[in-house]
Amino acid sequence: MPKHIVSGLKYLTAVELIREGLSQKEVAKILEIDRSTVSHYLNGRNLSWNSIEVAEIITKFCPKDFLTLTYALLNDSEKTRVIVKTCSKKSYKGSVEESCIGCGLCVDTCLLNAIVLDDLKARVDSDWCNGCNMCRDVCPTDSIKILEVNNGY
Amino acid sequence: MVELKVDQDKCLGCGNCVVACPVNGSISPEVASGHGSKTEETIMMVENGLIKLFNPDKCTKCGTCPLFCPTDAIFLE
Amino acid sequence: MVTNTKEVKGKDICVQRVSPEEKRELAYKDDVCVGCGICAKICPTEAIELGEIGAIERTGVDESKISIDETKCVLCGMCSSPCPVDALDLKLDEKSIKDMAEYPKLIKSAEISDDLCIYCKACETACPRDAITIARILPERSKLVTGEIEIDKDTCISCGICEEMCPADAIEMEHHEPTSSDPTVSSDIKVDKEKCVYCLICRKSCPVDAIKAVCRSCSYGDYDLNPEDTETTGSSFIDEEACVNCGWCQEICPVDAAKVEKAFEGELTINQDKCEACGTCVDICPCNVLSFPEEEFGVQGDKLQADERFCIYCGACENACPVEAIDVKRTAVKHTPTKSKSWEKQLSELKTQT
Numbered sequence: 001m002p003k004h005i006v007s008g009l010k011y012l013t014a015v016e017l018i019r020e021g022l023s024q025k026e027v028a029k030i031l032e033i034d035r036s037t038v039s040h041y042l043n044g045r046n047l048s049w050n051s052i053e054v055a056e057i058i059t060k061f062c063p064k065d066f067l068t069l070t071y072a073l074l075n076d077s078e079k080t081r082v083i084v085k086t087c088s089k090k091s092y093k094g095s096v097e098e099s100c101i102g103c104g105l106c107v108d109t110c111l112l113n114a115i116v117l118d119d120l121k122a123r124v125d126s127d128w129c130n131g132c133n134m135c136r137d138v139c140p141t142d143s144i145k146i147l148e149v150n151n152g153y
Numbered sequence: 154m155v156e157l158k159v160d161q162d163k164c165l166g167c168g169n170c171v172v173a174c175p176v177n178g179s180i181s182p183e184v185a186s187g188h189g190s191k192t193e194e195t196i197m198m199v200e201n202g203l204i205k206l207f208n209p210d211k212c213t214k215c216g217t218c219p220l221f222c223p224t225d226a227i228f229l230e
Numbered sequence: 231m232v233t234n235t236k237e238v239k240g241k242d243i244c245v246q247r248v249s250p251e252e253k254r255e256l257a258y259k260d261d262v263c264v265g266c267g268i269c270a271k272i273c274p275t276e277a278i279e280l281g282e283i284g285a286i287e288r289t290g291v292d293e294s295k296i297s298i299d300e301t302k303c304v305l306c307g308m309c310s311s312p313c314p315v316d317a318l319d320l321k322l323d324e325k326s327i328k329d330m331a332e333y334p335k336l337i338k339s340a341e342i343s344d345d346l347c348i349y350c351k352a353c354e355t356a357c358p359r360d361a362i363t364i365a366r367i368l369p370e371r372s373k374l375v376t377g378e379i380e381i382d383k384d385t386c387i388s389c390g391i392c393e394e395m396c397p398a399d400a401i402e403m404e405h406h407e408p409t410s411s412d413p414t415v416s417s418d419i420k421v422d423k424e425k426c427v428y429c430l431i432c433r434k435s436c437p438v439d440a441i442k443a444v445c446r447s448c449s450y451g452d453y454d455l456n457p458e459d460t461e462t463t464g465s466s467f468i469d470e471e472a473c474v475n476c477g478w479c480q481e482i483c484p485v486d487a488a489k490v491e492k493a494f495e496g497e498l499t500i501n502q503d504k505c506e507a508c509g510t511c512v513d514i515c516p517c518n519v520l521s522f523p524e525e526e527f528g529v530q531g532d533k534l535q536a537d538e539r540f541c542i543y544c545g546a547c548e549n550a551c552p553v554e555a556i557d558v559k560r561t562a563v564k565h566t567p568t569k570s571k572s573w574e575k576q577l578s579e580l581k582t583q584t
Binding site: 099 | 231232247249250251252254274275307308322332333403449459568569570571572573576
């Protein structure tokens with residue numbers, strides 16, 4: 001069953017990446033699947049609609065659950081990043097206050113590798129942040145704020 | 154957690170620890186000059202020839218009393 | 231979920247956090263720690279607690295001077311930065327933050343100039359932490375001797391006075407009992423030229439003038455010596471781990487060869503009314519700042535005195551004092567710059583709290 005959910009998530013990601021203009025070859029490379037599988041996905045073959053439905057439900061979980069569940073299913077940081085970021089519809093902006101002590105706990109916690117330390121201060125890369133807030137939860141000095149950004153409005 | 158302890162079997166009742174203790178001295182100055190305490194507020198006192206802890210919670214674990222005890226009857230561990 | 235692990239080796243402590251991103255490791259060395267408690271004060275997560283330093287240092291209580299709660303520690307390294315003796319060190323992927331420009335570190339140093347040092351060893355003796363080693367090579371004594379003696383064995387009566395008088399044990403007689411075949415008391419008298427310092431005590435004490443002095447320079451002076459032959463050479467070494475930058479070496483050096491830069495400036499005040507003369511502070515102070523000077527010869531005084539020339543304002547004495555008779559104030563904390571506002575603030579707060 002977990003295998004099927006992963007397929008569903010990969011399907012959703014493949015469809016979205018193609019929509020964004022990537023070629024089938026590129027999508028196959030990113031998701032580490034055969035090019036023919038991408039083709040099958042796009043034609044709705046070799047995949048049960050149930051798997052897709054379950055995957056769709058997962059993408060609608062709160063960002064933290066979506067991320068941790070996907071990571072648990074794939075156990076692969078890079079693919080988790082692509083799937084979660086591609087299937088997340090919302091954008092987030094992280095801001096870090098001066099009270100940050102640069103302990104790096106957020107860096108080590110972030111499953112999307114969206115945080116780096118610059119001169120003992122954390123910096124959140126909005127391109128990768130999916131708003132899971134795990135960084136905020138572990139921060140010992142409550143220095144991180146993650147806000148949802150209203151796209152295009 | 155370091156605690157102040159006494160072993161009455163070893164105690165000679167000499168009172169060196171009572172006099173040496175800096176906290177006792179600040180609570181009851183007459184103790185520091187070798188006289189009996191006028192209060193029961195000091196950390197330890199000699200009672201019936203043996204050392205007894207009255208207020209061990211006031212001890213700051215400075216380690217002075219063990220240095221003056223001739224028989225290791227008062228110690229920190 | 232990233233979690234910390236703690237390893238305790240003897241009294242040393244090591245807290246680690248390993249993630250795919252990096253490895254953070256905080257190492258604490260108990261033998262280096264002076265128990266000042268600055269780490270406990272600056273820790274932003276209250277993960278460090280100062281132990282019962284008096285009991286540990288004075289009565290051999292078998293505990294580390296600090297304890298680190300690995301469930302609270304976030305491996306930020308803020309404790310290691312202001313540690314005046316570098317007992318704490320945070321390493322990021324095996325590299326110490328003390329070698330990283332973005333992390334502030336205390337500006338402190340102690341060095342002995344080999345150009346100026348005359349290898350008198352005063353600093354080695356004075357250093358309260360036994361951190362200094364002076365290795366010296368003395369000049370060859372024989373090169374400083376300006377002449378030699380000769381004994382006229384025909385005149386010598388073998389009295390042995392020169393042998394007894396010689397301060398360098400350079401004269402040796404071969405004593406024996408006289409016999410009818412050899413009615414003398416000594417078969418020979420020898421001068422060890424390696425030992426003889428040409429002091430001429432032998433010649434002056436010889437009752438029969440059997441000793442002749444042969445001066446190499448025809449004059450009893452040292453102007454014929456090669457200056458290089460008279461020089462003491464050597465090297466100095468400061469064990470940086472043991473050094474606390476107290477300044478004893480600088481104060482005691484007769485030729486200003488030792489230079490010490492201290493990270494903290496401040497003031498130490500003793501409240502004589504409160505002091506019970508228990509001596510805890512004297513035993514705790516890593517710099518031999520505090521003492522009870524003798525009031526009269528041979529009588530131990532009970533009035534606490536501080537020599538602030540040697541104080542590093544670490545505050546260990548204040549923390550250890552059981553009756554709050556000592557107040558240590560820091561007025562300056564000198565450190566390399568940091569762009570982090572929080573680090574700057576925490577380091578600056580060490581000025582107000584001791």
